[in-house]
Amino acid sequence: MPIEGKTRREVLTEFRHAEILAAARKVFSEKGFRDATLEEIAAAAGIAKGTLYLYFENKEEIFWAAVRERLLELHARLKEVVARPGTARERLREILRVRFEMMRRDEQFKRVYFAEFGQLCGYGGPHAEEFRQLQVEAARLVAPVISQGIKDGELRPVPPLEAAMALTDLVRGTAALSFLGLHENHVDLEQFIFDLFWQGVRKGDSKGVRKGDSK
Amino acid sequence: MPIEGKTRREVLTEFRHAEILAAARKVFSEKGFRDATLEEIAAAAGIAKGTLYLYFENKEEIFWAAVRERLLELHARLKEVVARPGTARERLREILRVRFEMMRRDEQFKRVYFAEFGQLCGYGGPHAEEFRQLQVEAARLVAPVISQGIKDGELRPVPPLEAAMALTDLVRGTAALSFLGLHENHVDLEQFIFDLFWQGVRKGDSKGVRKGDSK
DNA sequence: CAGAAAAATGACCGAACAGTCATAAATTTA
């Protein structure tokens, strides 16, 4: 007898899914994809190894399900923010806010995103291509904000896609700071990154930019 | 009978070392650390697996020897460039040039540096700490250039270490562009990155920066 | 060139671990 369109079974199954992904995020965060074992993940989820295979195809799929969830959420939020009206400055600020929010959201998973990013981008693998597409997509969502800003005379004529990627790189880089043990700081990284980027792309008052200054 | 301080044996040994590291760079670049096998590396070097162990302790050491070589070279070049006199702008431009040069130097190994960076920073492991120290060191070499620039009134008061890291992040990010297949471009990435960073840190003419502009 | 020393080899070993499956427990149904 379904309640709200879901049977008892379905609800339990969904919950298990979520439990497993949560456990997976925890273990993957600590060990990385390669060194995390299914035994550990199962233990963290409070189930036996075999049970994992009732819910997921294999290790790769578990990992990917955990990652995809977060990436799609990021996209959704970016889409929303990008669609809002405002100056390029305001919208870029919001984009940055969203990205930092996602990073902070589970500090846990930040490490995975950061540490596996290079592997996923750089080498082949079952889901590498999908992952790369999601990255490109994110950049393509942001690029129009920059294009528009240029058109409106608010920004310098920077290449939009490259600039969007640069912003992403800067955000990812802040993760490196903590892993490198350079995060003692009083410095507000989010604000600093925005400052740096904004000054980098904004159109200075024409008086302020002498010819040849950027060569 | 030594010639120029080296016996025939020593020369041959050195050469073998170099051969192995070259082969290792090739294989690690294609497969990544985990998926590269010693059998492959040996084959690429034209020797048998066991022979590797006459020259290196284990897989980790082979990898690390290949990486360390490049990192120390980067440091040496940075030290040299940083020591030269000049405006902050000139010196930053040189620093960027050196970093791009190193990236281009073996396109091959770029992938490894890019793809393993996250793993080395994010997770533990035999050489992770040394790797992190080398990264920090590189940032500490660059930071004084920025500090000096601020002191001289050439740059805005940005946090030097964070800014130095940001520059590094941007350079690393350009590698991502090619792996993501976004490198079609006519855009000169080195020039773009410098532009972006320079505009980001330079002190605009005081007229050009209105109060509150960077908040 | 003979014998000693060094370098090279690759078959082999053992550990790690993803994935399987016969069996057991839990849950549903009648």
Next chain:
DNA sequence: TAAATTTATGACTGTTCGGTCATTTTTCTG
């Protein structure tokens, strides 16, 4: 509550691969 069905288990399997070492090949020495 008994049979049927779904869910869970964890011992087991097969494979991969880093590392070893007894044996062979090459190089050196006198």
